Amino acid sequence: MNTIWALAKIVVLEMVRRKDFYVLFILTVLLTGTAGSVNLFNDNSIVRYLKEICLLLIWAASLVIAITCTARQIPAEREQRTIFPLLAKPVTRAQFLLGKFLGCWVATGMALLVFYVFFGIVSASREQHWPVLNYLQAGLLHWLMLAIVIALTLLGSIVFAAPSSNGTICFVCTAGILLLGRHLNKVALGLTEPLQSLLYGVYFAIPHLELFDVRDLITHNWDLIPWGMMVLATLYAAAYTAFFLTAAWLIFRRRPLN
Amino acid sequence: METLTIDNLRVEYRSRAVGEPVKTAVKGLNLRVAQGEVFGFLGPNGAGKTSTMNVLLGFVPPTSGTARLFGVDVREPIARQRIGYLPEQTYYYKFLTAEELLRFYAEIFQIPKAERSQRIDAVLKLVELDHARTRQIKTYSKGMQQRAGLAQSLINNPDLLILDEPTSGLDPIGRMKVREIIQRLKSEGKTVFFSSHELGEVETVCDRIAILHQGELKTEGRVSDLLREHGTNLEQIFLKIIGHPPPP
Numbered sequence: 037m038n039t040i041w042a043l044a045k046i047v048v049l050e051m052v053r054r055k056d057f058y059v060l061f062i063l064t065v066l067l068t069g070t071a072g073s074v075n076l077f078n079d080n081s082i083v084r085y086l087k088e089i090c091l092l093l094i095w096a097a098s099l100v101i102a103i104t105c106t107a108r109q110i111p112a113e114r115e116q117r118t119i120f121p122l123l124a125k126p127v128t129r130a131q132f133l134l135g136k137f138l139g140c141w142v143a144t145g146m147a148l149l150v151f152y153v154f155f156g157i158v159s160a161s162r163e164q165h166w167p168v169l170n171y172l173q174a175g176l177l178h179w180l181m182l183a184i185v186i187a188l189t190l191l192g193s194i195v196f197a198a199p200s201s202n203g204t205i206c207f208v209c210t211a212g213i214l215l216l217g218r219h220l221n222k223v224a225l226g227l228t229e230p231l232q233s234l235l236y237g238v239y240f241a242i243p244h245l246e247l248f249d250v251r252d253l254i255t256h257n258w259d260l261i262p263w264g265m266m267v268l269a270t271l272y273a274a275a276y277t278a279f280f281l282t283a284a285w286l287i288f289r290r291r292p293l294n
Numbered sequence: 295m296e297t298l299t300i301d302n303l304r305v306e307y308r309s310r311a312v313g314e315p316v317k318t319a320v321k322g323l324n325l326r327v328a329q330g331e332v333f334g335f336l337g338p339n340g341a342g343k344t345s346t347m348n349v350l351l352g353f354v355p356p357t358s359g360t361a362r363l364f365g366v367d368v369r370e371p372i373a374r375q376r377i378g379y380l381p382e383q384t385y386y387y388k389f390l391t392a393e394e395l396l397r398f399y400a401e402i403f404q405i406p407k408a409e410r411s412q413r414i415d416a417v418l419k420l421v422e423l424d425h426a427r428t429r430q431i432k433t434y435s436k437g438m439q440q441r442a443g444l445a446q447s448l449i450n451n452p453d454l455l456i457l458d459e460p461t462s463g464l465d466p467i468g469r470m471k472v473r474e475i476i477q478r479l480k481s482e483g484k485t486v487f488f489s490s491h492e493l494g495e496v497e498t499v500c501d502r503i504a505i506l507h508q509g510e511l512k513t514e515g516r517v518s519d520l521l522r523e524h525g526t527n528l529e530q531i532f533l534k535i536i537g538h539p540p541p542p
Contacts, residue, residue: 042401046387053389117385121446124351124379124456125402126371292307293353294345 039127043135044142051105051143060097061150067093068158083162084255090158091251094151095178099210101147102182106140106189107203119293129289133190137281140186145179159254170254173261180273181248185210187280188243194288213245243276297454297485298327298350302359305345305509319345321509322359327487327502329453332480334496334517335489337506338536343489346506347458350487351379363454375403378447382459385443388432392423392442395431396449403450417445420475437468444475455479457488461495473499497521497528507536 051057068090113119123132152175160166189206196202217239224235248269252258305320320342327333337343348354349361352368366373386395396414405413418424421441426434431442440460447455460476461469469492476486476499490496496503497517504514512535513520517528524531533539 038404039402042398046390046398049394050387050389116388117381117383118387120351120353120381120385121379121443122402123353124374124377125399125450126375127402128371290355292348292355294307294348 039131040135040138043127043132044139047105047109047136047139048143048146051101051147056104057101057147060100061147061154064090064093064097064151065154068154083159086162087155087159087255088251090155091255094148094155095249095251097151098144098148098178098182099185099207102140102144102185103189103203103206103210104199105143106136106186107193107199107206109136109140109190110193111197111199111202114293123293130285133281133284133288137186137190137277140190141179141183144182144186148175148179148182155254165257167254167257169260170257173266174250174254176266177248177250177261177269180270181245183273184243184245184276184280187277187284191280191284191287194284194291210245213242214249217242217244218246243272248273296326297329297331297364298325298333298487299362299365300325300346300350300359301361303346303349303356303361304358305342305349305354306357319509320349320506323506323509323511325504325511325514327485329485330480330483331501332476332486332499333488334500334503335487335506336491336493336496336503336532337489338538340508341506342509343506344458345509347456347489350456376450376453378450378452378455380443380447380455380457380460382462386431386439386446389430391428391430392418392434392445393427395442396445399446399449405450413449413451417448420448420478421445422471437464440464440468441471444472452484454485454487457486459490460488461490461492469495493528493532503528505532505535512536 068086071086071089110119113122119132123129152171156166156168156171185206188209189202192202192206193199196205220235220239220242224232224239227235250261253261300323303320303323303325304318307317307319309315309317323342323346325346335343335346345354349356350363350368352371352374355369361368363373364376368374387398390398393414396417397410400410400413414427415424418427421444423438423441423445426438431439434442440463444460447457457476461472464472473495476488479486480499500517502514502516503520505512520531521528524534
């Protein structure tokens with residue numbers, strides 16, 4: 037565990053010293069600030085639109101951070117050849133992958149925390165109301181969803197050599213699942229065999245990332261999600277993350293490095 | 295006591311392209327390196343030196359045969375607990391300072407926290423980088439980066455040091471410093487296994503050498519014995535063994 041944590045800390049340190057996060061955060065602040073300065077027809081519900089815009093930006097920024105940060109990890113290690121002195125030490129390939137995963141997940145979690153605190157401040161400044169538990173649930177589910185995305189991207193970075201192609205493919209897959217994932221079964225109903233079975237297969241195989249999207253919970257101040265459901269969601273995310281990480285390890289464990 | 299043992303090692307690379315022939319990098323290599331020896335691993339480019347080192351470090355699995363470090367199969371990560379490795383060029387996280395890099399590797403080796411700082415101080419002093427310990431590695435000169443590399447290879451106080459062309463690209467002072475460090479490690483009873491094209495340097499620091507050509511071991515022995523046997527310097531011996539005509 038010490039080795040995994042040591043590897044993870046390097047990933048976090050790299051993200052802290054790079055500019056990606058700061059650029060995205062400033063962009064989110066600027067866009068939210070601009071949207072917040074508009075007050076159409078003294079409409080009180082404008083605060084809901086503001087929250088929706090802010091949350092959408094946070095979701096987009098978090099996906100950009102998670103995918104770009106993860107997609108470059110292993111290709112950069114190979115390209116800059118830092119993987120050689122590292123794996124010449126008593127580090128197993130499984131530890132290497134887990135360290136990279138943990139580092140990216142923790143780094144993304146830290147970024148998410150900053151974003152949600154900013155969102156809380158924006159929201160509280162308009163509503164004089166701060167439902168901390170709602171934020172906690174939404175943030176936690178968001179972070180769990182990112183664990184699946186990071187594990188998928190890590191698997192992609194072993195299959196595809198170029199970080200750009202891996203990043204693009206992961207973005208398309210993630211956005212596709214978020215936007216269309218829940219509708220695949222309905223589309224399948226209207227198809228003929230064997231396409232119907234194929235699409236049903238895809239529907240049941242893909243990780244339903246949209247289940248973790250509970251932005252409405254904090255936009256509309258809905259009731260809390262039952263904690264039992266939160267546990268189930270955690271198990272669901274853990275299962276898919278473990279599946280992608282195991283697949284990555286199976287490919288990477290015997291791959292020659294030369 | 296043998297530190298490094300290679301038996302019938304064969305390394306083949308299969309191309310992904312259909313119809314491409316299998317490339318054999320190492321053909322049935324047998325090698326023994328005893329504790330406390332400075333061993334020079336020589337050969338022209340493409341001889342199979344790097345492939346052999348890659349097997350020893352667990353980067354490439356052997357096609358057949360075995361390689362052991364301290365009696366442990368190199369495929370076991372624990373075999374690498376007592377070794378230090380310096381690659382040909384500096385490949386380190388350039389956003390880290392030398393101190394952070396060494397702390398990271400010390401954590402990997404699970405050096406107890408109480409000893410960590412002491413060990414980092416000692417290796418930074420040894421490679422004369424103490425003054426630049428808080429500077430990011432990307433701001434270092436090439437010689438300094440190579441010394442940072444040497445420092446990381448020594449952080450665990452290894453019993454075996456594997457150096458891949460340690461003086462490549464260094465100026466004469468840098469080379470002298472690396473040579474001094476190798477001599478010092480030898481006096482401490484450490485084993486050093488290194489590849490180099492600097493034959494004068496090899497002649498100075500090595501106890502034994504092996505010359506590899508086209509994946510096969512051509513000769514192996516004590517430097518003094520080889521020099522006596524051939525009655526000439528190492529460069530001439532090397533050229534003769536690999537079948538290259540001597541310079542006029």
